[in-house]
Amino acid sequence: MEKNKSKLVIIVGSVREGRFGPVVASWVAEQAGMHGGFDADVVDLAEIDIPLALPAAPPKFAGDGYPRPAGMAALTSALEGADAFIVITPEYNHSYPASLKAAIDWHFTQWTAKPVAFVSYGGAAGGRHAVLHLENVLTELHAVTIRDHLAFPNYFTAWQDGRPLDPEVPGYAKTMLDQLHWWAAALRSARNAAPYPA
Numbered sequence: 001m002e003k004n005k006s007k008l009v010i011i012v013g014s015v016r017e018g019r020f021g022p023v024v025a026s027w028v029a030e031q032a033g034m035h036g037g038f039d040a041d042v043v044d045l046a047e048i049d050i051p052l053a054l055p056a057a058p059p060k061f062a063g064d065g066y067p068r069p070a071g072m073a074a075l076t077s078a079l080e081g082a083d084a085f086i087v088i089t090p091e092y093n094h095s096y097p098a099s100l101k102a103a104i105d106w107h108f109t110q111w112t113a114k115p116v117a118f119v120s121y122g123g124a125a126g127g128r129h130a131v132l133h134l135e136n137v138l139t140e141l142h143a144v145t146i147r148d149h150l151a152f153p154n155y156f157t158a159w160q161d162g163r164p165l166d167p168e169v170p171g172y173a174k175t176m177l178d179q180l181h182w183w184a185a186a187l188r189s190a191r192n193a194a195p196y197p198a
Contacts, residue, residue: 005036005038006037006038006039006084006180006181006184006188007038007039007081007084008038008039008082008084008086008180008184009041009043009078009079009082009084009085009086010025010028010043011043011045011085011086011088011103012024012025012042012043012045012046013088013090013096013099013100014045014089014097015045015097016097019046020090020155020156020159021088021089021121023159023162024088024121024152025042025044025088026042027162027164028086028088028119029042031174031177032086032177035177035178035181037177037181038084038181043075043078045075045099045100046099048103049069049070049072050072050075050103050106051102052102054105055067066106068106075103075106076106076107076110079110080109082110082114083114083184083185083187083188084115084116084117084180084181084184085111085114085115085116085143086117086118086119086180087117087118089119089121089127089131089134090121090127091122091126091128091129094129094130096130096131096134100134104137104138108141111141111142111143112141112142113142113143113187113190113191114187115143115144115146115180115184116134116138116144116145116146117145117148117176117177117179117180118131118134118149118150119149119150119151120149120150120152121155122152122153122155124153124154125151126153126154126155127151131149131151142196144187146179146180147179148176150169150173
């Protein structure tokens, strides 16, 4: 990774059959590549073994949390090495998928003092209810959520050939990526200067 670039992990949150998330993630990764400030990887939760049943909580959630299944090692490594995240989420019943909640809940320190941006899609609300819930959850884990995010209402008519039809969307994506890059660099410097107070 180049010195001035931040390690970005783009998370595909849905594992539902026929999901649209990988299409969105591919476009977001392309935008991140054109931005120039990121070394981006896409992590698809459908390819990760993420049990919904968690073991007993460690005392006061000490250390790195639960012992994880071997099938989760790639996810844990990606989260640990990231400087920033973009979470791609649909909206299911006014919230986000169980797969995404499980992936979050299996990890603790991997989110700490790192920025998270969101790209959501859905019906009329464009996934905004899902993002509101995610902001609360990730704030509890000491992540820093980015205010400006992308939302795609009625995504089934708003995209064509793997790209959003609205010509202004790439500009909105650049703004989000600019903010994410700023926070990624600032928080990486802060983590390197001193441990985050737990």
